[in-house]
Amino acid sequence: MTVTAASTSRKLSGYDLYRALGSPKTVVAPMVDQSELAWRTLARRYNADLAYTPMINAKIFIQPKLKQSAKDSQYDLTHGEEGSTVDRPLVAQFCAHDPVALLAGAKAIEHTVDAVDINLGCPQEIARKGRYGAFLMDDWPLIHSLISTLHDGLNVPVTAKFRVFETVEKTVEYAKMLENAGAQILTCHGRLREQRGQNTGLADWDKICAVKEAVKVPVFANGNILYHADLAACLQATGADAVMSAEGQLYNAALFAPARPLDPLPSLPSSSASADVGSSSTSASAETPLDQAYLEDLASLSTGLQPRHATLALEYLAITRLQSTHTASSAVKGHLFKLLRPALARETDLRDRLGRCQGALFASSRSLPDEKLPAPHEPLDIDHMWPEESDKCAFADFAAVCREMRVRMERDERAAARAWAAAATQEGDRIPDDEGLTPAHRALGAYIDQRTGVRVLPHWLAQPYVRPPRPEKGKAELAAEAASLAKKAAQAEAAGKIAQAEEARVGEKRASAAIEVAVGEDESKRVRLGAPAEGDVYG
Structure with a gap:
């Protein structure tokens, strides 16, 4: 509307x-x-x-x-x-x-x-x-x-x-x-x-x-x-x-969508598992699709949709190629680093390749594809190589990273599903522990990050990144910080820079307040100046 x-x-x-x-x-x-x-x-x-x-x-x-x-x-x-x-x-x-x-x-x-x-x-x-x-x-x-x-x-x-x-x-x-x-x-x-x-x-x-x-x-x-x-x-x-x-x-581009079971992974013969995506074929690719019980239990880890991040990344790339409006390579790289983040710490070669992607998104000689952008309820074609992947351009490099990541994540998911199946047959496999996770969930790699208290999902799924809290500051460090900010505020006030002075005064107050509880208190009662939360780098 x-x-x-x-x-x-x-x-x-x-x-x-x-x-x-x-x-x-x-x-x-x-x-x-x-x-x-x-x-x-x-x-x-x-x-x-x-x-x-x-x-x-x-x-x-x-x-x-x-x-x-x-x-x-x-x-x-x-x-x-x-x-x-x-x-x-x-x-x-x-x-x-x-x-x-x-x-x-x-x-x-x-x-x-x-x-x-x-x-x-x-x-x-x-x-x-x-x-x-x-x-x-x-x-x-x-x-x-x-x-x-x-x-x-x-x-x-x-x-x-x-x-x-x-x-x-x-x-x-x-x-x-x-x-x-x-x-x-x-x-x-x-x-x-x-x-x-x-x-x-x-x-x-x-x-x-x-x-x-x-x-x-x-x-x-x-x-x-x-x-x-x-x-x-x-x-x-x-x-x-x-x-x-x-x-x-x-x-997670699907943050607003409610949970539902993901689509089963395809059953592919190992000889053709990477026909469109490179040479990372494994024997696991010849296995039968993942069963519905596994997919439903995977979906139960969150009340919202947590798609496979490589799928989201390829869907995003598919959209960029079907629009006349230019998408900056810097924007694409930024999105892919965030979407794929759960796996990039493991797949360091792909992380390095992604970091090296640069230049114009598409070749200057490229013409807009004949196909139209599907309606929101219609699927995007991400299973076949796009013509632009044969060009010398940043898009081809981005696509190669995403397709290889998809292959590796399917490999890992199949292996984890086998571990889930073994755990699911044990007595009490569906009984959550104190952290709300079952043995079958833990077999998939889900756990609670003790630094942040946030649930971490299997690494092939899109999920939030939570900054770990900063180490606690001692009394002397906090006192020095408060004094430095007070001096900065005084200088800003003298120069007539009201906004800078106000910001420094607020920081001084926070540091001074933290001193009161930083010494002689239990660790859990200390002021955390860097508590984990959603980022703040946007308007």
């Missing part, structure tokens, strides 16, 4: 907009170089109700001397696929600190999207230097101007994605200001601006809940989404209207 001035007699607001978008519950976050058209297309095949574009830099996008190809790399208006019927509903995210430039950029593409979002959440250093994202949080008059300018000047609604403050009270006040300025949907990322990288920590769902209770417009919750079960837990805890995921969805 699309929401434009052409399809409505008035610009939609609040819950009218939400309903026109299809009352989404699952949302793909705006992610630089990662939520591009091909990825959005894959996500929609796996229950994504709504998607955001990667962040568009308004200042760059409207430069008159900028070549159209450079503009198309941010948002492609040339080929007509972005924002088309199959790419809806769609929200385009912009970053800016100049209301005039922001409006000009948004006006250029408003006819192809359902709403325009303002990035108020990016915490990275590039956002500080460019003066956008979370580094506008201390300039409320400017933020109000950015939102109200779009609200008054666009034919489509404006939305905003933001991070929380240290206190619930200031967070709620901030959210109300965004609403009053004209934002029709608020996406609340429950982390502070300082929570990034190794200091990512957990998102605060209580603050999201407070925002939801305080405003009248729909609220999307963002943060702490690792597995499918987290979706319902987040909705219940926050009362939000939808859940947005960034990093969790990148590691």
Whole structure:
């Protein structure tokens, strides 16, 4: 469903907009170089109700001397696929600190999207230097101007994605200001601006809940989404209207889909097992397909769909070759490293080969294939070699890695299935232990990571990556950190750099608070400055 001035007699607001978008519950976050058209297309095949574009830099996008190809790399208006019927509903995210430039950029593409979002959440250093994202949080008059300018000047609604403050009270006040300025949907990322990288920590769902209770417009919750079960837990805890995921969805494009048994592996004679994929044939390939009991038990490890990651990777590649819109090689490489991550630590040669993939995605002489992109409910052909795999290009190299990974993972899965069958015949094989795993599950390689408390699935399945917590800091180290941050804050205040000063003061407070519990306490009570959670590198 699309929401434009052409399809409505008035610009939609609040819950009218939400309903026109299809009352989404699952949302793909705006992610630089990662939520591009091909990825959005894959996500929609796996229950994504709504998607955001990667962040568009308004200042760059409207430069008159900028070549159209450079503009198309941010948002492609040339080929007509972005924002088309199959790419809806769609929200385009912009970053800016100049209301005039922001409006000009948004006006250029408003006819192809359902709403325009303002990035108020990016915490990275590039956002500080460019003066956008979370580094506008201390300039409320400017933020109000950015939102109200779009609200008054666009034919489509404006939305905003933001991070929380240290206190619930200031967070709620901030959210109300965004609403009053004209934002029709608020996406609340429950982390502070300082929570990034190794200091990512957990998102605060209580603050999201407070925002939801305080405003009248729909609220999307963002943060702490690792597995499918987290979706319902987040909705219940926050009362939000939808859940947005960034990093969790990148590691499993099927994050939003409910669990179901995977398709059986094919039964292939060993002589032809690798006819289309290389020379990694093994005798295991001649075995009969995996039985239904095994596939159902494998699916029981999660409430959501955890596909074979090599399958997801090949499906993504299949989409990139069937679209006219250019997909950057850097985006493809980033996606493949995340999707295949559970196995890359084992298959180090494939990891190294993937790292060496570079250059243009396709050969310059290549013509777009005649076949059309299948509908979301129709399968993608990934079982036969594509013509582009014979070319000298990055796509051919990416495909070779993914196909070889698929062969190796099928080999490993068949071996694990034999171990599962042996365990499943033992008495008590279906009785879960204290960690919720049966002996048969453990025979597949499932376990609980004691560093993070997160369930790790068999390595051939797509699954989240959780950063291990940083080692605990001692009192002396924390004191030195607090003193250093206090000095940094004082210098920033003297220079009139309010945002930098505020960030340093918050860090100083956290380090000082940690000192109080870092000495003489049980390990489990210590403040963990690097608690595992969903990543924070996106707008």
